[in-house]
Amino acid sequence: MRKAIALTLAAVFFLCAFLWFPQASFAHSDHCYNDWHSCRQRSFEADEGWIRTTLMLTVCDIAWGKCQILD
Amino acid sequence: MKKNRVLFLLFLIFAVLSFSAQEVAPQPRHAAVEIKPAAKNTDSLYFSRPVAIVYDENSLYVLDSEDAEIRVFSKSGAFLHSFGRKGQGPGEFGMPSDMDILGDRIFVADGANRRVQILDKKGNYLAGFKVLFWPQRILALERERIVLGHIPSGLSGKEKVLHCYNSRGELLWEAMDSYFSGNSVYDMMRNRIFIRKGMAGDFFIIRSSDDRIIRRMNKDGALVKEIKVTKAYSVKEIVIPAGGGQSKSLLGFCWNCAVDAEKFYLLVPKFTGEKDLEPGRQIAVINAGGNIEAFIDFPLEITRMAVEGDRIFALDSEARLRLFVVKK
Numbered sequence: 001m002r003k004a005i006a007l008t009l010a011a012v013f014f015l016c017a018f019l020w021f022p023q024a025s026f027a028h029s030d031h032c033y034n035d036w037h038s039c040r041q042r043s044f045e046a047d048e049g050w051i052r053t054t055l056m057l058t059v060c061d062i063a064w065g066k067c068q069i070l071d
Numbered sequence: 072m073k074k075n076r077v078l079f080l081l082f083l084i085f086a087v088l089s090f091s092a093q094e095v096a097p098q099p100r101h102a103a104v105e106i107k108p109a110a111k112n113t114d115s116l117y118f119s120r121p122v123a124i125v126y127d128e129n130s131l132y133v134l135d136s137e138d139a140e141i142r143v144f145s146k147s148g149a150f151l152h153s154f155g156r157k158g159q160g161p162g163e164f165g166m167p168s169d170m171d172i173l174g175d176r177i178f179v180a181d182g183a184n185r186r187v188q189i190l191d192k193k194g195n196y197l198a199g200f201k202v203l204f205w206p207q208r209i210l211a212l213e214r215e216r217i218v219l220g221h222i223p224s225g226l227s228g229k230e231k232v233l234h235c236y237n238s239r240g241e242l243l244w245e246a247m248d249s250y251f252s253g254n255s256v257y258d259m260m261r262n263r264i265f266i267r268k269g270m271a272g273d274f275f276i277i278r279s280s281d282d283r284i285i286r287r288m289n290k291d292g293a294l295v296k297e298i299k300v301t302k303a304y305s306v307k308e309i310v311i312p313a314g315g316g317q318s319k320s321l322l323g324f325c326w327n328c329a330v331d332a333e334k335f336y337l338l339v340p341k342f343t344g345e346k347d348l349e350p351g352r353q354i355a356v357i358n359a360g361g362n363i364e365a366f367i368d369f370p371l372e373i374t375r376m377a378v379e380g381d382r383i384f385a386l387d388s389e390a391r392l393r394l395f396v397v398k399k
Contacts, residue, residue, distance in 0.1 A: 034183070037183075038183060040222070040259065041166060041182060041183075041205065041207070044207075044222070044259075045122050045136055045168070046120075047374045047388060049343055049347030049349045050309060050311060050323065050347060050348045050349075051309065051311055051312065051345070051347040051348075052347060054256050054260060054311040054312055054313060055312060057255075057256040057259055057260075058256055058312065058313075061255060
């Protein structure tokens with residue numbers, strides 16, 4: 001009986017974890033993706049020189065990667 | 072026999088001379104003379120981040136992405152009114168990136184909100200629809216034929232760059248594959264395009280770099296003609312840091328452009344001291360055959376423009392609206 005309860009609880013726990021974590025991760029990745037797009041758009045509209053623009057775009061890419069890893 | 076040789080030689084000399092004369096024929100240079108704006112208070116002429124400038128019969132419209140508003144001026148530069156604010160509701164914008172005018176309607180590419188809004192000329196919301204990408208360019212060919220351009224993410228191979236919708240947001244067609252090399256920074260620079268309206272219900276695609284071809288597309292998104300811009304119009308090669316320690320070569324074609332009466336006005340980028348490219352002070356006028364007709368020199372650097380006959384409405388590098396008339 002104990003074994004069955006423990007197994008059920010474990011199953012419920014893992015099910016919750018699996019259902020919750022991917023959602024949180026997707027929500028986050030969505031926010032990172034939007035920020036990345038905004039960053040790229042701002043870089044483009046800044047009317048800076050092309051080398052500066054590429055540097056700004058690179059910073060956008062780095063920030064996006066960081067956002068995905070850290071948040 | 073000897074006579075034939077002499078004739079052939081004379082013909083050869085004539086051919087070489089005429090060819091070289093054609094190559095070095097100086098293009099007419101016109102001056103863009105600034106007209107003092109009608110407004111006494113010039114504050115309204117300054118913007119935070121102006122991204123588009125269009126006109127209709129009577130007025131001039133400037134879209135500011137940062138302030139999320141459209142300011143309306145008379146064609147002599149007098150401020151009339153403005154509309155729009157930051158937000159997600161009807162008539163509100165989130166980093167709008169472009170606009171167009173057709174008849175009594177204004178079409179706005181509402182970037183961060185990933186939608187298109189159709190407004191009347193007082194800013195009242197008429198219609199709109201959502202899209203799955205960040206719309207970067209917009210062109211209303213007809214009321215029910217709205218062309219959108221977007222900068223591909225560069226994450227998943229080639230993407231379609233042009234998308235055409237009706238006012239209910241139903242997709243009519245998609246066209247033009249993006250460049251894809253796997254380097255998102257380099258690809259983004261190469262995929263920067265301008266969409267400009269033609270006179271026969273068609274439109275033109277002009278790339279800002281790596282391509283001296285102007286593409287004429289019909290209203291169904293099919294390529295009609297490729298106009299190769301003459302080599303006398305010099306493109307400028309720069310080496311850009313493209314991320315990941317890589318360097319890539321890019322050919323700068325134009326900073327911005329306009330089309331008026333079947334002529335293309337290309338804003339020629341210029342080199343900075345650090346070998347970068349920035350907005351220049353010169354426009355090259357290109358005819359329908361791809362040849363240079365003239366150059367127009369400005370007293371200062373300009374970033375965006377709209378051309379109407381001999382009048383040029385421009386935004387300078389300090390984000391100020393300026394009006395010019397071309398003196399020939």
